[in-house]
Amino acid sequence: MKVRSRRKLVKPISWSALIVFLFLIPLFITSPYQLHILIMAGIAIILASSVRLVVTSGLLSLAHGGMMAVGAYTSALLVMKLGLSSWAALVLAGVAAGVIALLVGYPFVRIKGVYFALVTVFLAEVIRLIIEQWRSLTGGSMGIINIPRPDPIVIPGLLNMDFASKVDFYYFMLVLVLLILSILYAIERSRTSLTWFSIAQADFLAESVGVNTARFQVLAFTIGCFFAGMAGAFYSQYIAAITPGAFGFFWSVYIVIYMIVGGMKSFAGPIIGALILTFIPESARVLKEFQPYVFAGALMLIIFFLPEGVVSLPQRLKKLVRERFSHA
Amino acid sequence: MLEIRGLIKRFGGLIAVAGLDLTINQGELVGLIGPNGAGKTTVFNLITGFLRPTSGKVIFEGKNVTGQKPHSIAEKGIGRTFQATSLFPYLTVLQSIIAACYLRPKIGFWEATLHTSSSHRKEELSLGRALEITKFVGLDSVKDIPAHSLPHGHKRILGIAIALAAEPKLLLLDEPITGMNAEEVSEAIAVIRRIWQRGTTILVIEHNMRAAMSLCQRLVVLNFGKKITEGSPEDVRKNKDVIQAYLGVEKHAA
């Protein structure tokens, strides 16, 4: 009895240890620059994981950058023009992105294959153009600056976060990431996710057993965009200045690349991909203008040797080892 | 149970189905036969909503279901298999059937995400039903094998199992035994009979004449998108038009 219950505790204990460790990081990583990288990695994790949700239903979305822009601008405008609390703005930003996804979802999901991806590219462009043209609201291509920091969290005697330092933002990011990942994980383990898998593998077959594939795909798209919007809101509250160009087409592509390089088939894939592909360009910074070569090279090498993503590395190594030793 | 009136399907200049009238009564096991290209699969697609008829009506249990979306027709109780082996390749046999149990019981998004006790109950129900179906079709021994690695015969049986998961009242089987060896064929026929005996009405498209004759109570013969005759297997076998239709095909093949 004792052995069995001890085994059951290994997983929750290691996860708790990891989470505690994450909370303690600012104690030994104090450089603002390094914290900044971690925060950006966190944003990347949210974006890559949420785009994977869309992909599990069989759709590839290249609109995530645009959804992030929607979230960023919604949050900034709600706080600056309507005086809403930054926390409400965070959620409403997600809602705004989700609503847009919902509005275009039904006509869009009728289009299949690579063409859906192209149409999402186009959607992001429309969003960018509208932001650029609606100068009175969004400041046009100059963007919005001096976005206020998040509302302070004050628990007398315990907590005083005024978000003047990167450490406060790190904790904000950490809590947000853990929260969103928990929600995404709960969805991943749910029946909805199995239905999405069935649609992704054979949509007509799913349809023939009563699955309203259009509705499910729109649902996936909406949820994915909702979280992208929240990431955008966080970004605007953190960087404090946003322009329409910051969320361009290639940012949407990078988000998808984080997911692919990490490994699309597993929940942890986008997380690992986002971390690796945020850290690599940063460490290659010393190479200055040659840095993109390193990033491009890393991308292509990883996908060449590990087409299923970094997550498949342990599996592949095991196979290699087994094959080597079976000949012995 | 199922009534088809004046069904026509035109693809540009080509007429695939040229005015079909067909009635299937509850509890029947009917075969739809005819030479290649006679329009049999097109009829299935029209009934199940995968194609919109150019004109005509499909009436199921008194309700007009013409031109509805496939998923709502499935919800009304018509299930089908596909001529090309169609599966969820990366799901195991059991997972495939559980996924196909989507309709009954339906698990809503919120209860699934929040992992409520009602969703757990429904999951157990689905698991139970899926296990039962797996045993019923004889795939119990391979239930944890990913669908794409199954041998051909098992794949086609899995296709039937997936259709069964939705608890159809009327099951449309499109050439269920294609590509099977003799042993697999007799097993498949046994499964189809069992399904029928359990109370499901069945309409089978079958190319294999012997199987169709031995399995079905009634046969409907199609050629060039039209019904040329229908009746019991003996009557159909002797029918001159039917022999002509098939001979005509052989002549072309020769």
Next chain:
Amino acid sequence: MTTATLAQSILNGLMAGWIYVLVALGLTLVLSIMGIVNLAHGEIYMFGAYGAYYFCVIAGLNFLLALVISTLLIGLLGIALERIFFRPFRHGEFLTTIIMATGLMLILQTTAVISFGGSPKVVITPFPGVITIAGVTLSWERLIIILVSIILVAALFYLIHRTKIGQAMVAVSQDLDAAALQGINIDHVSSVAMFLGCGLAAAAGALMGAIFGLSPTMGGFALMKGIAVIILGGLGSIPGAVIGGLILGLIDGIIPPLLSSHMASLVGFVAIILILLFRPRGIMGHESP
């Protein structure tokens, strides 16, 4: 709006339109024959511009000659790129090709920034002067761009409909496996498709660069327009790319002086959205694969 301004706008619109057509044709060739969304297409366009610049301004050749040389060289470069970046992954996941295309895009763009410097280059037009017809002034450079583009597109149409390789390309774009079974060499066809696709983009870039100047980031705009044209005109359709390109070009040419440049983009996008809602396949699209 006066007749003169209208004529000018139409001319501008046609010029822009034919450039969009060239870019979109290149993109759709690669997409329908090789199944690859070449995200580096804009960079190819940009290199075409720089190539023509080099041969014309630096090496002193006649512009049209420089255009031809640059186009051919970039086309050949495209064949090499296809071999290295796309072919090894052709049988793999589609998403892998997105990664390779992005990697390629990064490499090309970084190379451009390093080699050419980040700041835009201004050029003197190789076709100065105007011609006046019926009281309307039309600039030579715009007319020549339109003319050259039409010649290239006509040549492409001829190639597709009247040559064996063209028919092979059509076959591959419709059904890869059937084409392979018929004995068509898929590798060969892919190389040709890439050669043509990159050549068209390079020509477009060279033509635009000659009038509007060059910068290492000029490709992004081209890629976006190319994708918009493909969606509007119909996925996988070559005539659709022509129609779509001209429509978008005319919108971009006529609306700005009429209303404002803001409205031009919006009208363009509204047109595309409407098409998508009522005819997701585009104006002349086929059933999607």
